[in-house]
Amino acid sequence: MQLKTFAVATLTLLSVHTIAQKRYTEALSPTESAATFQLREEFSIEPFVTEPDVLSPVDLLFDASGNAFVVEMGDYPYDAQPGRFKGRIRLLKDTNGDGKIDKSYVFADGLPSATSILPHKDGLIVCAAPDILLLRDTNGDFKADTREVLFTGFFAKNSEAQITSMRYGVDNWIYANNSGQAGMITSPLRPDMPPLNVAGGNFRFRLDKKLFEVESGNGQFGLAMDEWGHRFYTQNTLHIQQSPIAWRYLHRHNYLPSFRSDVNISDHELEMYQKSATPYWRQQRSDRRQAKYDSLKSGFTEYARDHFTGASGGTFYGGDGFPKAFQGSIFTGEVAGNLIHRDVVSHTNGSPAFTASRDAGEKDREFLASTDPWFRPANLTLGPDGYLYVVDMYRQHIETPVSIPEDLKKDMDFTRGEQYGRIWRIFPKDSEKRQATLPDLRSKTPAELVALLEHPNQWWRLNAQRILVEKQDKSVVAVLQQIANTHADARTRLHAIYTLEAFDGLNEAIVKKALYDSHAGVREHAVILAEKYPAFLPEVIRLMDDTAPQVAYQATLSAGQFTGKDVLAALAGATEKQSENASWRLAVLSSVGGSSPEIVPLLASRGSFFNAATPGKLKFIEDFGYVSGNRNGKDDIASLLEVLNAPAVSADPQWTVAALTGLSKGIKKSTHKKESEKTVSKSLQKLESHSSDTVKKQVAELKKALNIN
Numbered sequence: 001m002q003l004k005t006f007a008v009a010t011l012t013l014l015s016v017h018t019i020a021q022k023r024y025t026e027a028l029s030p031t032e033s034a035a036t037f038q039l040r041e042e043f044s045i046e047p048f049v050t051e052p053d054v055l056s057p058v059d060l061l062f063d064a065s066g067n068a069f070v071v072e073m074g075d076y077p078y079d080a081q082p083g084r085f086k087g088r089i090r091l092l093k094d095t096n097g098d099g100k101i102d103k104s105y106v107f108a109d110g111l112p113s114a115t116s117i118l119p120h121k122d123g124l125i126v127c128a129a130p131d132i133l134l135l136r137d138t139n140g141d142f143k144a145d146t147r148e149v150l151f152t153g154f155f156a157k158n159s160e161a162q163i164t165s166m167r168y169g170v171d172n173w174i175y176a177n178n179s180g181q182a183g184m185i186t187s188p189l190r191p192d193m194p195p196l197n198v199a200g201g202n203f204r205f206r207l208d209k210k211l212f213e214v215e216s217g218n219g220q221f222g223l224a225m226d227e228w229g230h231r232f233y234t235q236n237t238l239h240i241q242q243s244p245i246a247w248r249y250l251h252r253h254n255y256l257p258s259f260r261s262d263v264n265i266s267d268h269e270l271e272m273y274q275k276s277a278t279p280y281w282r283q284q285r286s287d288r289r290q291a292k293y294d295s296l297k298s299g300f301t302e303y304a305r306d307h308f309t310g311a312s313g314g315t316f317y318g319g320d321g322f323p324k325a326f327q328g329s330i331f332t333g334e335v336a337g338n339l340i341h342r343d344v345v346s347h348t349n350g351s352p353a354f355t356a357s358r359d360a361g362e363k364d365r366e367f368l369a370s371t372d373p374w375f376r377p378a379n380l381t382l383g384p385d386g387y388l389y390v391v392d393m394y395r396q397h398i399e400t401p402v403s404i405p406e407d408l409k410k411d412m413d414f415t416r417g418e419q420y421g422r423i424w425r426i427f428p429k430d431s432e433k434r435q436a437t438l439p440d441l442r443s444k445t446p447a448e449l450v451a452l453l454e455h456p457n458q459w460w461r462l463n464a465q466r467i468l469v470e471k472q473d474k475s476v477v478a479v480l481q482q483i484a485n486t487h488a489d490a491r492t493r494l495h496a497i498y499t500l501e502a503f504d505g506l507n508e509a510i511v512k513k514a515l516y517d518s519h520a521g522v523r524e525h526a527v528i529l530a531e532k533y534p535a536f537l538p539e540v541i542r543l544m545d546d547t548a549p550q551v552a553y554q555a556t557l558s559a560g561q562f563t564g565k566d567v568l569a570a571l572a573g574a575t576e577k578q579s580e581n582a583s584w585r586l587a588v589l590s591s592v593g594g595s596s597p598e599i600v601p602l603l604a605s606r607g608s609f610f611n612a613a614t615p616g617k618l619k620f621i622e623d624f625g626y627v628s629g630n631r632n633g634k635d636d637i638a639s640l641l642e643v644l645n646a647p648a649v650s651a652d653p654q655w656t657v658a659a660l661t662g663l664s665k666g667i668k669k670s671t672h673k674k675e676s677e678k679t680v681s682k683s684l685q686k687l688e689s690h691s692s693d694t695v696k697k698q699v700a701e702l703k704k705a706l707n708i709n
Contacts, residue, residue, distance in 0.1 A: 023280040023411065024396055027374050030422055033394075036372040038275060040361070042323060044429045045368070047422060048389060049092055053104035054421040057391045058221075060381040063119040064441035064463045068092040069107065070423070071114050071126075073393070077400055077414050079157055080112035087111030087128060089135070091142050099435045105142040108135050112156065115164035115221070118174060119463075120207060121470050122442075127176060129154045129162040130183070132205075149188060151205065151212060153195065155181035160400065163203060165223035165233070168466055170494055171525070172502050173204045177219030177233055187212060201247050202233075208469055208502055216250060216261045217243035222314035222379070224330045227458055227491050228521035230354065230550070232314060232330055232345070238264050239311035239332045240343055244352040244550075244583045249557045249590050255630040256595075257623055257665065259586060263353040266343070270307040275369040276338040278305045279397075281408040288405070310336030310398065313379035313391065318458025321386025322428060330356065331367065331388060333377030335398045340377050340390065342367040352553035352583050368426075374417060383425070385434045386457050392422040446473040450480060453495040454487065465495050469502040477505040484510050490519030497525065508533055515539045520548035527554045531561045541570045553587060560591025567593050572602045576609050580616030585623065595627045597639040604643050613654040621655060625662025629705070632672040637663060637706075641683035653692035660687075660698035667705040681708065 028036070030050045039045055049070075059071035074086030091107040094100060108126070116127040123136035124144070132151040135144035154163040161179040168174055184195035185203070189210045198214050205212035219233025219241070226232070232240050243261040250261060286304035293300040303309075314332040330343045343356035368377075368390075376398050379391035395417035401409060427433060441449065441463055452464035468476070480503075483496040497514060500506045511533060514526035527543055530536040540562070543555035556574050559567055571594040578584035588594035600621070603609040609617065628636040640663065643649055644656045687699045703709075 025373055027394070027396070027417060027420060028372055033370070033372045033375060033422070034424075036370045036375070037368055038365075038370070039368045039426070042326075042429055043426050045390075045424050045426050048425040049101040049104070050422045051394075051420045053092065053101060054090060054423060055088075056393055056395070056418050057421045057423060058378045058393060059116050060379065060389055060391050060423055061117045061119065061124075062381070062384055062438060062459070063124075064439065064467060065119075066093075066438040066440045068101065068438065069117055069124060070391075071117055072421070073113060073115065073159060074418060075113050076159055076393075076395075077398070079159070082112075085110045085112045087114035089114060089117065089124070089126065089144075093142075094438065097435075107137070107142060108144040108147075113159040113162060115159065115162055116166045116176065118166040118168060119466075125150065125166065125174070127163045127166060129156040132163065132176075150207070151185055151187045153185040154178070154183045154198070154203075158400065161220060164221055165219065167223050167225045167231075168462055169204075169225060170227070170229045170462070170465070171498055171528075172208065172465075172469055173206050175204045175215060175223060175225065175231060176202060177217075177221070177223050178202045179220050179235075180218035185212065208472075214247045216245060216247040217241070218262055221312045222332060224314045224316035224332075226316050226328070226345070227318055228494070228524065228550075232265070232316070232354075232356075234311045234314040234332055236311055237270055237308050238266070239308045239334070239341060240264075240266050240314060240330060240356045242353050244553060245557065245586055245590070249560065249587070252560070252590055252592060253595065253627075253631070255627045255666070256586075256589060257626040257630075257662070261583075261586065263583065265345075265354050265356045267355055267357050270303075272306060272308055272334060272337050272339065272341060273364060273366050273369060274306050274334075274337040274339060275371050276373045276375075277371075279373065281397075281399075281404055281412060282336075284408055285405060305337070308334060308337070308341075310334055311341075313377065315380040315382065315388075316458075317382060317388060319382050319386035319388070320456035321434060322388070325359075329359075331380050333380060333390070335376040335378055335393070337369075338371075338373055338375045338377075339366045339369040340380070347549055350549045350578075351581055352549050352587075374420075382457075382459050384439055384457065384459050385427075386459075387434070388426045390424040390426065392424060393417075394420040394422050441467055446471065446476045447479070450476050450483070450496075450499075453483065453499070454489055454492040461491065461495055465499050468499050472503065474503050474505065477503055480505065481507075481510060485513055490517065490522050493517070493519075494522050494525060497522070497529075501529070508535070512536065512539070515543065520546070520551050523548070523551045524554045527551065527558045531558050534562070537562050537564075537566065541566060544570055544574055553584065556584070556587045557591075560587070560594055563593060568596070568598055568602055572599060572606060572609075575599070575603060575620060576606070579609075579620045580614060582616075582619075585616065585620050589620070589623055589627060595624065595631075597628070597633075597635045600624060600640055600643050604646060604649060610649050610652075610655060613652050618654055618658040622658040622662040625659040626666035626669075627662075629663040629666025629668075630670045632667060632670040637667075638679045638683065641680055641687070645683055645686045650690065653690065653695045656687065656690065656692070656695045657698050660695070660702050664698070664701045664705045667702070680706065684708070 030047045057070045058073045061069045070090045072088040089108040091105040092101045093103040111128045114128040118125045126133045134148040136146045165177040182199035201214040202217045204215040220235040222234030224232040283304045286302045289302040312333045332341045345354045376393040378393045381389040449464040480496045546552040
């Protein structure tokens with residue numbers, strides 16, 4: 001009887017395995033997989049390192065000491081289990097200088113779902129939720145022997161939504177994606193600071209000044225930062241987003257209505273051009289969902305393929321190894337679609353957010369697409385050689401198991417492929433191939449590092465700046481000041497300015513000259529730096545009319561850091577010109593001056609704002625009403641009601657309806673009850689006699705919110 005039971009069980013397992021073999025293909029060798037790549041004809045691709053020297057890789061870093069480090073996520077897709085953490089970091093070396101990896105060391109293991117790494121001094125910063133760690137090898141055996149917690153408290157479930165994608169910014173801040181996850185962050189570096197709530201945002205920190213704070217945006221796995229510090233982040237279906245406004249401006253006061261600072265900047269929606277077959281489980285799940293949508297007559301469409309669903313690892317290409325037409329592009333992996341997508345980023349229509357478009361040569365194709373369903377381009381990295389490196393996790397399945405129906409999971413092994421991993425190097429086909437020799441910048445003198453600030457490859461410039469900041473050798477201050485003022489390359493001028501900033505070597509003369517710089521990127525950062533100098537307010541206000549939208553927008557944000565009649569007039573002018581754009585409205589209303597009781601009466605007195613009730617203007621008035629009601633301070637409500645009763649405004653009931661709607665919503669959220677009935681009752685009586693029934697209804701709502709009979 002036992003033998004029969006065993007035979008039945010064996011046959012059942014064989015049957016399931018056979019079905020799986022039919023439904024899901026087997027792994028290909030690196031050579032076989034490479035043959036499936038359909039790459040832009042200008043490029044070639046080759047393996048840089050493959051299994052067993054790298055397994056389940058999700059991040060790659062070239063440090064400044066001639067090393068390559070790889071993060072391995074062995075726990076994926078399951079939550080890391082205490083005592084059995086599989087997160088690992090490998091140190092890869094080319095010991096004979098032939099441009100190929102020939103030594104692989106386990107630099108650190110036992111990490112809980114490590115996701116991202118960045119060099120710092122003689123160590124390695126590692127995102128390993130709930131911590132950000134600093135690992136160091138102090139005895140030269142290629143294995144980390146010290147582990148210091150820099151920050152702790154981050155969300156530590158679902159590895160796809162943890163703290164990740166660290167990038168060193170030109171402003172000396174290190175930025176990381178946090179997916180908006182909740183967490184109360186503390187740091188042993190600053191025991192004096194209360195826990196920082198990072199819910200709803202990303203994260204940034206500076207080790208040289210022991211600073212850390214929330215940053216705007218809800219980026220997931222992938223953070224691209226261009227040469228001017230603009231952040232573009234990846235989030236599954238939305239492959240490229242941006243938050244033009246920084247968190248520090250968004251939280252200058254606590255009375256704003258709910259908002260979303262993220263902007264989807266893609267002009268081509270979710271469409272992609274997949275070459276691999278649709279996985280069985282995904283097609284089945286999509287069919288079931290579509291049947292449900294159809295039965296409910298919802299009008300929704302569920303896509304099983306050809307639409308972004310696993311965008312990952314967005315990376316800015318700031319190298320010098322690709323043809324000029326490809327420089328400045330943002331490359332994003334799509335792990336579910338087995339492809340790499342390229343965006344050309346530009347600014348149009350005066351918006352502070354950029355626009356991401358397909359290149360003319362990729363209107364109906366991707367930069368790289370594979371027919372191998374195991375190809376999982378989870379991340380990309382710019383190398384010191386100027387080439388693009390693709391981090392291929394190489395797995396049979398790449399999906400959170402909780403999102404797949406139980407019956408479909410029966411023949412799916414989510415760990416299948418953990419013994420594989422590939423990193424590919426993409427380089428131009430028709431140019432002399434560069435050697436992948438890794439540099440040793442840490443042995444350079446400060447003067448040699450300063451010279452590297454003019455290197456055409458962003459990798460060299462950023463690493464040179466970072467090491468200068470870490471060394472704090474101020475013997476180069478004079479030459480940096482000269483570069484900041486006179487160098488022909490605007491990128492080099494900006495690197496010099498921020499290296500000086502870290503040295504406390506900036507002065508008013510350098511900042512003022514930068515405010516008049518010929519390049520918009522330098523002017524944009526100069527405006528931020530000018531916030532420390534009250535004497536530069538006239539220059540900041542002048543730049544609110546800059547021809548570059550990013551400069552004008554930053555100047556609007558920075559002007560809001562100041563007070564006075566000139567600031568109010570400037571913010572009123574920005575509201576008149578830019579109210580149709582949600583980011584501009586947020587810039588004004590987030591400031592103390594732009595949300596003050598004086599701003600709407602000023603707009604009314606200037607004579608142009610209330611001439612036409614456009615959608616953007618009405619939204620501004622509604623949101624302003626919300627702020628006024630929520631704050632509910634002296635004159636907040638009364639001053640707005642007085643404007644609504646003015647003949648030029650009351651003639652169009654849309655203004656009154658918008659303002660009263662916002663006021664009622666804001667008052668309901670308010671914890672302040674300072675406005676007296678006498679202050680507003682007279683104005684409300686006038687509004688109650690309005691000819692519009694909609695206005696009368698909103699007056700009733702407001703009186704109810706104010707507890708006025």
